Amino acid sequence: MVLLRASGEETGETYDLSAIHGDGSDGGGVAAGVELLAFADTLLANDDAALTRARENLRQVVGDEGLVDAAGVAATFNAIDRIADATGIPLDDRNAEISADFRAALGIDSYAAGRV
Amino acid sequence: MAYNCLMASVTSYYANAAAPVRADIIVQHERVLQHLATPGSWYSGAERLAIAKAAREARDCRLCQARKDALSPLSVQGEHDHDGDVPDIVIEAVHRIVTDQDRLGESWFQGLMGRGLTPGRYVEIVGVMAHTVSIDTFAQAMGLAPLPLPEPVAGGPSGYVPACATPGPGWVATIAKDNASGPEADIYAEMRGANIQRALTLVPDEKRSWFDLVGVQYLPQAWMRDFSQEFRAISHAQIEFLAARVSALNRCMY
Numbered sequence A: 001m002v003l004l005r006a007s008g009e010e011t012g013e014t015y016d017l018s019a020i021h022g023d024g025s026d027g028g029g030v031a032a033g034v035e036l037l038a039f040a041d042t043l044l045a046n047d048d049a050a051l052t053r054a055r056e057n058l059r060q061v062v063g064d065e066g067l068v069d070a071a072g073v074a075a076t077f078n079a080i081d082r083i084a085d086a087t088g089i090p091l092d093d094r095n096a097e098i099s100a101d102f103r104a105a106l107g108i109d110s111y112a113a114g115r116v
Numbered sequence B: 001m002a003y004n005c006l007m008a009s010v011t012s013y014y015a016n017a018a019a020p021v022r023a024d025i026i027v028q029h030e031r032v033l034q035h036l037a038t039p040g041s042w043y044s045g046a047e048r049l050a051i052a053k054a055a056r057e058a059r060d061c062r063l064c065q066a067r068k069d070a071l072s073p074l075s076v077q078g079e080h081d082h083d084g085d086v087p088d089i090v091i092e093a094v095h096r097i098v099t100d101q102d103r104l105g106e107s108w109f110q111g112l113m114g115r116g117l118t119p120g121r122y123v124e125i126v127g128v129m130a131h132t133v134s135i136d137t138f139a140q141a142m143g144l145a146p147l148p149l150p151e152p153v154a155g156g157p158s159g160y161v162p163a164c165a166t167p168g169p170g171w172v173a174t175i176a177k178d179n180a181s182g183p184e185a186d187i188y189a190e191m192r193g194a195n196i197q198r199a200l201t202l203v204p205d206e207k208r209s210w211f212d213l214v215g216v217q218y219l220p221q222a223w224m225r226d227f228s229q230e231f232r233a234i235s236h237a238q239i240e241f242l243a244a245r246v247s248a249l250n251r252c253m254y
Helices: A002-011 A017-021 A033-044 A048-087 A093-106 A108-112 B002-014 B023-037 B045-060 B062-069 B088-099 B106-114 B119-141 B204-217 B236-249
Strands: B166-169
Touching (some): A002 B236, A017 A093, A033 A048, A048 B204, B002 B023, B023 B119, B023 B204, B045 B062, B045 B088, B088 B106, B106 B119
């Protein structure tokens, strides 16, 4: 989310970071945001029928190349999240500092609870 | 010859994807299959492929499902569902990382070490798991079953330990960018050495291979913060929005 915010600051766009935790009906001001959320949700839920629909909806708005790029991004983060969690790697100091506000506001800090 | 045969098969396999797959992704996924099948620092090619197979089987493990449903995962005892090719302690590591990663704690990691797993072996398991989960997630996203795993490459593990690794910043030793030297002098190339980039460096080839894949499926380091232009068919904002949603679903701060 640090890079999402940085992207917005650089391009003058305003994105609603809370949409990341929303029910998927709000795309956060990102083009094709609703379709991207549905793609991620159905992919990680292993719901193949819903994924098929979400994939087609995403393709309609970002095209074949955009769909492939989206698949690559989801594939990367579904695994890199596990690397981070499995090695106990903390956020870098700078990222922790600049993300402190929205981590607290969005409840992201609570992710650390319940780890055993 | 083996590489070319595998390349042809990956190309053919992805011909059935929901959309034409970029050539650089096809090349990377072919390389990842070779990487999984090649002896590493602590495991043979056959053992690495067995770990990859275990990562795929984890979703259907009844013990993992029961733990996932439990308030406290370690309160549920039992045996993982697997075909017996991999030691139980390795199965425990692989299955839990795949199915319950958001509740992994250091006490669990230390428990694995107390039962005989070593940090080097653990990091290699994490690396193999990550490569497998990533290419499998891509295949699923494109409407395909996971790529078939190749035959193992003969040979034993190297036992290589990077001399410049030091404790932290997480549970395992890593190579800090300022300490990268000798055979690891180039391990970060243009990367800034962020903690996530350090995570797998105790097994340097896992780090190198993983971030080669990341650079193609996501973005190379130099493109991540270059907002002056777009490098993919979806924008920086779309990429980061999607990445953030995936991480939120996984309850991961990264």
